[in-house]
Amino acid sequence: xxxxxxxxxxxxxxxxxxxxxxxEELFAPIPDELRIQGPLDLxxxxxxxxxxxxxxxxxxxxxxxxxxxxFLGGGSYDHFVPAVVDAIASRGEFYTSYTPYQPEVSQxxxxxxxxxQTLICQLTGMDVSNASLYEGGSAAAEAVLxxxxxxxxPNKVVTSASVHPEYRQIIETYFxxxxxxxxxxxxxxxxxxxxxxxxxxxxxxxxxxxxxPNFFGCLEDVAxxxxxxxxxxxxxxxxxxxxxxxxxxxxxxxxxxVVVAEGQPLGTPMQYGGPYLGILACRERFxxxxxxxxxxQTVDRRGRRCWVLTLQTREQHIRRERATSNICTNQGxxxxxxxxxxxTVGPQGLRQTAExxxxxxxxxxxxxxxxxxxxxxxxxxxxxxxxxxDAKGQVEALLDEATNSGFLAGIPLAPWYPELEDCFLVAVTxxxxxEEIDALANCLASxxxxxxxxxxx
Amino acid sequence: MRNTxxxxxxxxxSKPGRHGTRLPESDVPERPLDELLPPAAVADDPPPLPELAxxxxxxxxxxxxxxxxxxxxxCYPLGSCTMKYNAKRNERMASLPGMxxxxxxxxxxxxxxxxxxxxxxxxxxAEIAGLPAVSLQPAAGAHGELTALMVAAAYFRxxxxxxxxxxxxxxxxxxNPASARMAGFDSVTIKSNTQGLVDxxxxxxxxxxxxxxxxxxxxxxxxxxxxxxxxxxELVHKQGGLIYLDGANMNAIMGITxxxxxxxxxxxxxxxxxxxxxxxxGGPGAGPICVAERLGPYLPTPVVVRQGERYLLAQPSPHxxxxxxxxxxxxxxxxxxxxxxxxxxxxxxRRVSENAVxxxxxxxxxVKHILPVPQGDRCMHEFVASAASLKKDxxxxxxxxxxxxxxxxxxxxxxxxxxxxxxxxxxxxxETESKETLDAFAEALFRVTEETPELLHESPHTTVIxxxxxxxxxxxxxxxxxxxx
Numbered sequence: 032x033x034x035x036x037x038x039x040x041x042x043x044x045x046x047x048x049x050x051x052x053x054x055e056e057l058f059a060p061i062p063d064e065l066r067i068q069g070p071l072d073l074x075x076x077x078x079x080x081x082x083x084x085x086x087x088x089x090x091x092x093x094x095x096x097x098x099x100x101x102f103l104g105g106g107s108y109d110h111f112v113p114a115v116v117d118a119i120a121s122r123g124e125f126y127t128s129y130t131p132y133q134p135e136v137s138q139x140x141x142x143x144x145x146x147x148q149t150l151i152c153q154l155t156g157m158d159v160s161n162a163s164l165y166e167g168g169s170a171a172a173e174a175v176l177x178x179x180x181x182x183x184x185p186n187k188v189v190t191s192a193s194v195h196p197e198y199r200q201i202i203e204t205y206f207x208x209x210x211x212x213x214x215x216x217x218x219x220x221x222x223x224x225x226x227x228x229x230x231x232x233x234x235x236x237x238x239x240x241x242x243x244p245n246f247f248g249c250l251e252d253v254a255x256x257x258x259x260x261x262x263x264x265x266x267x268x269x270x271x272x273x274x275x276x277x278x279x280x281x282x283x284x285x286x287x288x289v290v291v292a293e294g295q296p297l298g299t300p301m302q303y304g305g306p307y308l309g310i311l312a313c314r315e316r317f318x319x320x321x322x323x324x325x326x327x328q329t330v331d332r333r334g335r336r337c338w339v340l341t342l343q344t345r346e347q348h349i350r351r352e353r354a355t356s357n358i359c360t361n362q363g364x365x366x367x368x369x370x371x372x373x374x375t376v377g378p379q380g381l382r383q384t385a386e387x388x389x390x391x392x393x394x395x396x397x398x399x400x401x402x403x404x405x406x407x408x409x410x411x412x413x414x415x416x417x418x419x420x421d422a423k424g425q426v427e428a429l430l431d432e433a434t435n436s437g438f439l440a441g442i443p444l445a446p447w448y449p450e451l452e453d454c455f456l457v458a459v460t461x462x463x464x465x466e467e468i469d470a471l472a473n474c475l476a477s478x479x480x481x482x483x484x485x486x487x488x
Numbered sequence: 489m490r491n492t493x494x495x496x497x498x499x500x501x502s503k504p505g506r507h508g509t510r511l512p513e514s515d516v517p518e519r520p521l522d523e524l525l526p527p528a529a530v531a532d533d534p535p536p537l538p539e540l541a542x543x544x545x546x547x548x549x550x551x552x553x554x555x556x557x558x559x560x561x562x563c564y565p566l567g568s569c570t571m572k573y574n575a576k577r578n579e580r581m582a583s584l585p586g587m588x589x590x591x592x593x594x595x596x597x598x599x600x601x602x603x604x605x606x607x608x609x610x611x612x613x614a615e616i617a618g619l620p621a622v623s624l625q626p627a628a629g630a631h632g633e634l635t636a637l638m639v640a641a642a643y644f645r646x647x648x649x650x651x652x653x654x655x656x657x658x659x660x661x662x663x664n665p666a667s668a669r670m671a672g673f674d675s676v677t678i679k680s681n682t683q684g685l686v687d688x689x690x691x692x693x694x695x696x697x698x699x700x701x702x703x704x705x706x707x708x709x710x711x712x713x714x715x716x717x718x719x720x721x722e723l724v725h726k727q728g729g730l731i732y733l734d735g736a737n738m739n740a741i742m743g744i745t746x747x748x749x750x751x752x753x754x755x756x757x758x759x760x761x762x763x764x765x766x767x768x769x770g771g772p773g774a775g776p777i778c779v780a781e782r783l784g785p786y787l788p789t790p791v792v793v794r795q796g797e798r799y800l801l802a803q804p805s806p807h808x809x810x811x812x813x814x815x816x817x818x819x820x821x822x823x824x825x826x827x828x829x830x831x832x833x834x835x836x837x838r839r840v841s842e843n844a845v846x847x848x849x850x851x852x853x854x855v856k857h858i859l860p861v862p863q864g865d866r867c868m869h870e871f872v873a874s875a876a877s878l879k880k881d882x883x884x885x886x887x888x889x890x891x892x893x894x895x896x897x898x899x900x901x902x903x904x905x906x907x908x909x910x911x912x913x914x915x916x917x918x919e920t921e922s923k924e925t926l927d928a929f930a931e932a933l934f935r936v937t938e939e940t941p942e943l944l945h946e947s948p949h950t951t952v953i954x955x956x957x958x959x960x961x962x963x964x965x966x967x968x969x970x971x972x973x
Binding site: 044074076078088111122130136207277324326348365414434 | 498518521528539569572579586633638665666712743767773819835866899965
């Protein structure tokens with residue numbers, strides 16, 4: 032058995048100290064009739080070299096970003112991760128430690144949490160941040176639940192069709208248990224209809240949830256939405272792309288009360304969807320209803336500045352069924368990655384990253400739509416993502432063809448938006464070069480001219 | 489020797505004009521910014537982040553790391569958390585580009601290796617659980633609890649049954665009642681008897697047809713296998729309810745008994761515990777759930793299915809509760825769990841449990857001469873000692889012992905949990921500690937209990953800080969750094 036110290040002699044000595052005749056005796060409390068007969072039906076053990084060979088075989092059946100040029104987004108992005116981030120996150124003292132229950136032996140983790148919280152406040156313009164949640168979608172759901180409990184309005188939440196469809200699905204799942212209603216306002220040209228939003232939000236509405244830049248990459252009128260929400264004493268929750276904040280006004284400066292985000296763009300690899308980190312920051316008045324871990328500053332018995340987990344009376348291990356949430360962890364390792372990333376790029380690096388995304392995405396939209404088969408489906412300003420309509424309506428075949436030519440070209444929107452079944456979403460990060468963008472545009476254009484479009488499954 | 493300069497706050501190390509990274513110039517034709525974005529949307533300045541050079545960042549965080557205890561550096565017998573060794577090979581495998589650089593919305597044809605891994609993991613977890621239907625989506629154990637309870641609620645809705653209650657033993661993790669509440673149930677507590685097992689009289693008294701789910705941790709948080717579980721399952725099933733197993737303690741029973749075999753209808757795994765995904769300073773974890781056949785249609789979407797030789801994502805059925813998380817799940821953690829299971833095989837997993845139980849019993853045999861262990865002479869993978877008499881006789885609470893153990897180079901056990909034991913110290917050595925380390929721990933604990941209360945009250949003495957003022961932290965919260973006025 033791997034990773035074991037117990038020799039045959041150890042085992043005998045230990046059993047003898049215990050006063051047990053055999054290992055079997057230690058399992059006596061488990062009644063025979065509840066035991067499994069025979070070994071588990073699992074594949075046999077692999078040694079390290081065999082495991083490595085097996086995993087390389089599996090990895091070879093995947094076509095990762097890097098091998099293909101990645102233009103996929105929708106909440107997870109192929110951003111550049113400086114080597115510093117990997118180096119720090121692979122220190123065993125960070126990744127093999129746990130929740131800092133004992134502050135004396137966890138000052139490293141606690142200070143990182145405190146720095147992370149500060150960095151997130153600087154980034155979003157909020158007063159307080161927790162130490163992170165699972166990922167962007169459940170962070171949005173937690174923000175909605177927090178708004179409902181703070182306002183005492185358990186029945187209604189208003190959102191937009193331009194919010195990530197999976198985030199809305201998560202909220203729908205949670206709401207199924209709570210008999211609450213999620214009202215989705217349409218986004219006719221890629222952004223929420225402000226008129227319909229105004230007509231939908233009322234005095235029963237706990238919060239308005241918007242995304243900015245939204246799922247289609249377009250910029251929302253956050254200030255107008257804030258005015259509508261606040262007119263009815265509802266909370267404005269804004270889900271944002273943290274990279275965009277190098278350039279765009281912060282949600283806090285536009286009137287948001289709660290900011291959530293998928294933290295993956297801040298130094299976390301895509302990893303087929305997780306683990307990531309959910310960012311949740313808010314105004315001071317929500318702090319005692321916030322979900323998740325929070326680190327706070329204090330002093331030790333000699334008056335030295337230090338950090339502890341605090342405001343724990345919100346949490347499940349103290350309050351059990353009366354807790355603000357059932358969450359009992361944060362994504363510590365990814366909060367560390369985000370902190371390291373932000374400290375490394377700094378304000379100018381973040382601005383430059385955001386500008387490169389913006390410029391390259393705009394260039395890519397122009398390059399792709401140079402072919403008349405393709406047009407932008409919406410006409411609002413966008414940050415690093417945009418929606419392309421295929422006049423031939425053969426999105427799947429087109430994207431398959433692009434894959435064969437070396438591009439992960441876009442995300443088909445049909446599964447979420449029937450009205451956009453002839454559309455796909457393209458994302459462009461700072462990593463993409465003009466050469467790669469031109470090649471993608473050429474590839475898509477050549478499919479339209481040459482390839483007889485096959486009907487694929 | 490400690491570098492106190494580098495461990496100032498990162499904001500205090502900042503100096504305007506420094507930068508840690510340089511990006512390429514834009515290679516696309518230059519256009520004025522206000523052609524691309526409405527000026528009203530653009531900030532005048534970037535956010536006020538700190539400005540550091542790359543060596544500053546490295547030295548700062550490297551020095552901070554040395555202020556942590558971790559499994560790589562210390563014995564970490566934190567009960568209930570299963571702080572076992574995290575194999576380096578799993579880190580390497582999870583960061584292969586063909587695993588780490590996959591986008592969650594890639595077409596299935598481009599991720600057949602990943603889908604095969606996840607499909608096989610679904611089947612392996614089902615086998616270890618003895619429950620056939622699996623969702624890998626939940627992001628943590630608590631998230632798995634919540635998801636399974638929502639599955640149960642959907643199942644009862646479909647049956648047209650109104651079941652409003654979830655029962656949890658008083659020794660349960662706090663997440664159990666909190667998850668019940670979030671899933672729309674009322675949480676009802678069941679007492680433990682003097683042996684620390686479920687009080688059957690109390691259960692029978694509170695069990696009725698409004699009970700949807702009985703949540704049980706088995707082995708429980710006292711480290712005891714509740715051998716009444718078969719009878720409990722029978723009683724709950726007779727009333728039409730379901731049994732949920734909190735899988736936090738699966739490290740004790742792999743290959744020996746399966747939750748599905750002792751009556752559970754649903755369970756979650758904590759792969760970061762049982763299958764050694766590193767704990768990451770608090771996360772990430774994952775919380776895959778396994779459920780009985782009849783509950784499978786309600787699992788969240790998507791699951792991985794195989795059609796001939798191809799692997800695909802699919803909705804379990806039209807009855808699915810929907811999504812509980814964006815994208816597929818905490819895949820990086822699941823890849824490590826897969827590697828762990830493949831490394832051990834069926835015999836190895838059983839050996840893990842045997843050695844975890846052997847180590848815990850051996851440590852118990854030594855500790856019981858130092859501190860009473862109210863629930864007896866034998867345990868499964870962990871046990872709970874009590875400092876109640878020491879507190880009464882010498883005024884030394886469990887926390888003082890915990891803090892002083894740090895000076896001897898041990899991470900403290902979990903203290904004050906479970907709530908059913910006074911001055912609880914919950915000790916879980918795991919299978920990846922040696923007899924020598926366990927002997928040293930027992931020796932340290934013995935020496936600590938012999939020391940003067942004054943020395944203990946002021947411990948730890950060897951750490952960078954000691955006994956932070958937690959009351960002050962909560963009463964006058966400082967939750968972020970602010971620039972000096």
